[in-house]
Amino acid sequence: xxxxxxxxxxxxxxxxxxxxxxxxxxxxxxxxxxxxxxxxxxxxxxxxxxxxxxxxxxxxxxxxxxxxxxxxxxxxxxxxxxxxxxxxxxxxxxxxxxxxxxxxxxxxxxxxxxxxxxxxxxxxxxxxxxxxxxxxxxxxxxxxxxxxxxxxxxxxxxxxxxxxxxxxxxxxxxxxxxxxxxxxxxxxxxxxxxxxxxxxxxxxxxxxxxxxxxxxxxxxxxxxxxxxxxxxxxxxxxxxxxxxxxxxxxxxxxxxxxxxxxxxxxxxxxxxxxxxxxxxxxxxxxxxxxxxxxxxxxxxxxxxxxxxxxxxxxxxxxxxxxxxxxxxxxxxxxxxxxxxxxxxxxxxxxxxxxxxxxxxxxxxxxxxxxxxxxxxxxxxxxxxxxxxxxxxxxxxxxxxxxxxxxxxxxxxxxxxxxxxxxxxxxxxxxxxxxxxxxxxxxxxxxxxxx
Amino acid sequence: xxxxxxxxxxxxxxxxxxxxxxxxxxxxxxxxxxxxxxxxxxxxxxxxxxxxxxxxxxxxxxxxxxxxxxxxxxxxxxxxxxxxxxxxxxxxxxxxxxxxxxxxxxxxxxxxxxxxxxxxxxxxxxxxxxxxxxxxxxxxxxxxxxxxxxxxxxxxxxxxxxxxxxxxxxxxxxxxxxxxxxxxxxxxxxxxxxxxxxxxxxxx
Numbered sequence: 001x002x003x004x005x006x007x008x009x010x011x012x013x014x015x016x017x018x019x020x021x022x023x024x025x026x027x028x029x030x031x032x033x034x035x036x037x038x039x040x041x042x043x044x045x046x047x048x049x050x051x052x053x054x055x056x057x058x059x060x061x062x063x064x065x066x067x068x069x070x071x072x073x074x075x076x077x078x079x080x081x082x083x084x085x086x087x088x089x090x091x092x093x094x095x096x097x098x099x100x101x102x103x104x105x106x107x108x109x110x111x112x113x114x115x116x117x118x119x120x121x122x123x124x125x126x127x128x129x130x131x132x133x134x135x136x137x138x139x140x141x142x143x144x145x146x147x148x149x150x151x152x153x154x155x156x157x158x159x160x161x162x163x164x165x166x167x168x169x170x171x172x173x174x175x176x177x178x179x180x181x182x183x184x185x186x187x188x189x190x191x192x193x194x195x196x197x198x199x200x201x202x203x204x205x206x207x208x209x210x211x212x213x214x215x216x217x218x219x220x221x222x223x224x225x226x227x228x229x230x231x232x233x234x235x236x237x238x239x240x241x242x243x244x245x246x247x248x249x250x251x252x253x254x255x256x257x258x259x260x261x262x263x264x265x266x267x268x269x270x271x272x273x274x275x276x277x278x279x280x281x282x283x284x285x286x287x288x289x290x291x292x293x294x295x296x297x298x299x300x301x302x303x304x305x306x307x308x309x310x311x312x313x314x315x316x317x318x319x320x321x322x323x324x325x326x327x328x329x330x331x332x333x334x335x336x337x338x339x340x341x342x343x344x345x346x347x348x349x350x351x352x353x354x355x356x357x358x359x360x361x362x363x364x365x366x367x368x369x370x371x372x373x374x375x376x377x378x379x380x381x382x383x384x385x386x387x388x389x390x391x392x393x394x395x396x397x398x399x400x401x402x403x404x405x406x407x408x409x410x411x412x413x414x415x416x417x418x419x420x421x422x423x424x425x426x427x428x429x430x431x432x433x434x435x436x437x438x439x440x441x442x443x444x445x446x447x448x449x450x
Numbered sequence: 451x452x453x454x455x456x457x458x459x460x461x462x463x464x465x466x467x468x469x470x471x472x473x474x475x476x477x478x479x480x481x482x483x484x485x486x487x488x489x490x491x492x493x494x495x496x497x498x499x500x501x502x503x504x505x506x507x508x509x510x511x512x513x514x515x516x517x518x519x520x521x522x523x524x525x526x527x528x529x530x531x532x533x534x535x536x537x538x539x540x541x542x543x544x545x546x547x548x549x550x551x552x553x554x555x556x557x558x559x560x561x562x563x564x565x566x567x568x569x570x571x572x573x574x575x576x577x578x579x580x581x582x583x584x585x586x587x588x589x590x591x592x593x594x595x596x597x598x599x600x601x602x603x604x605x606x607x608x609x610x611x612x613x614x615x616x617x618x619x620x621x622x623x624x625x626x627x628x629x630x631x632x633x634x635x636x637x638x639x640x641x642x643x644x645x646x647x648x649x650x651x652x653x654x
Contacts, residue, residue: 019513020512139518401514409519412518412521412522412523412528416528416532416535418496418532420497420505420525421525
């Protein structure tokens with residue numbers, strides 16, 4: 001009992017420190033991880049095994065971590081090294097792509113293809129945001145898309161705000177469609193042993209169905225705001241896609257590496273290559289391709305986020321080892337009264353609401369042992385709970401300006417270029433869209449799986 | 451005056467720091483930036499002035515904002531950043547100017563032309579100045595002074611590493627109650643002369 005109280009306290013302290021932003025989040029999570037290891041595992045449980053299991057380095061020495069035909073079941077207790085290595089690898093790849101000018105080139109190519117008209121830009125950029133976010137982290141996608149959108153808005157005399165809001169929503173939606181699109185999905189997939197194909201067939205189907213509704217929704221919301229854009233503009237001022245390419249050789253190589261990464265991910269259940277292997281491979285190939293610039297590229301990797309993840313997994317591991325998460329699962333079961341529809345609805349909406357206000361990554365990491373426990377006690381298929389959790393945490397964050405990283409980046413870039421987006425403006429359009437997608441997801445889950 | 455001069459003046463409310471800064475800007479014939487900075491930014495970047503004013507010099511709401519990879523969702527932080535970037539741009543262009551507040555002594559700390567000053571005052575003198583300027587009672591003046599200083603302090607400390615009014619963050623701190631606004635102007639003028647190498651003041 002004491003260890004549960006201390007574990008919960010440490011978790012709450014970690015969350016409070018992250019929300020307050022008084023110290024950087026990676027130090028909050030690492031500091032609390034150390035407290036968890038020393039006080040809970042060492043002091044209360046007197047279990048060196050629990051410490052070792054939570055740090056989970058032994059996983060790296062197993063063949064199954066690097067190669068597993070079918071799905072590799074990774075331990076959900078402790079540090080999920082597969083997630084860390086995959087995210088690190090993708091960071092290196094994306095840094096190389098950004099350096100070569102890939103994202104800006106793609107944005108300008110599409111803008112040129114639709115003849116620089118505002119409403120077609122809205123629709124095509126939404127699609128581009130969705131597709132890119134299926135494979136690349138949404139922060140990077142929005143960093144580049146929002147910057148180009150602001151630039152085009154200035155040239156073509158339309159407000160970039162509606163386009164950026166739509167891009168942000170589609171980035172979060174696209175991230176929910178695949179295993180590698182959003183960190184919660186990476187964590188869920190690696191912890192529970194689901195493949196890229198599993199996600200695509202399940203959350204991908206829900207995301208795509210939602211996209212079909214969301215595009216007309218945003219079109220109807222924003223068409224009048226964008227109506228007078230692109231008229232009476234000096235066409236010679238339009239930026240050319242080729243101007244985005246800093247080095248043709250680097251650009252070609254980064255395109256090939258990206259295509260290679262996508263192929264590896266799509267086929268990983270057939271090839272047996274785990275996401276950790278794919279992440280490391282892609283990183284090594286990118287570093288080799290840039291030669292002497294490898295050091296510079298490595299310096300730009302977001303180590304703070306990786307440290308944050310490590311600390312987070314240890315803290316959640318502490319909650320799991322002490323039985324706190326099992327209690328939460330039991331509570332959900334009691335509240336739902338054994339009704340599977342209610343159980344699913346609780347997980348979906350609580351995930352969505354929580355993700356709208358707090359970082360969805362710690363929430364998803366915490367909920368994985370909860371849904372595992374629920375699956376055992378209720379008889380519900382674990383995969384159904386996994387897809388529910390994924391949709392709730394990935395898309396729920398779109399409802400508010402602080403719910404997801406992509407939202408924060410999009411709002412920041414727009415604001416710093418003079419287009420300040422407050423809570424009112426943001427939530428007016430994106431909160432209803434979020435609720436719409438949650439309803440579509442809930443209906444999809446009920447009809448398809450229950 | 452030869453060479454670039456950037457004077458960053460921090461001040462307590464009612465200390466006369468704003469008045470002294472304006473006098474110095476006129477004396478040197480250089481740009482004076484206070485809340486007029488917002489108008490300049492509004493004209494240059496085509497941003498609605500009302501929007502900038504709405505979020506100007508206000509601290510962010512910690513519960514309603516988040517920071518990711520150096521990007522903040524807080525309109526208050528982003529409006530502050532727009533101003534900071536504008537000041538840095540002016541400084542990098544070699545423009546001489548006097549700026550009041552705006553965390554300028556922190557934002558422009560890397561610029562060798564920057565001279566930072568903090569003007570403070572005794573409570574009674576400040577209160578008297580506020581009463582006269584804004585036609586308030588003593589109690590109202592005191593309350594206004596506390597409120598405005600608290601707001602400035604919160605804003606400054608949320609954006610800067612150094613604390614508002616901490617003498618270690620300024621080249622010079624002056625108590626205007628002892629020497630009056632004219633005395634403040636003279637002292638700052640002397641400091642600028644010495645920093646820009648325009649010649650030493652003769653000893654009496």
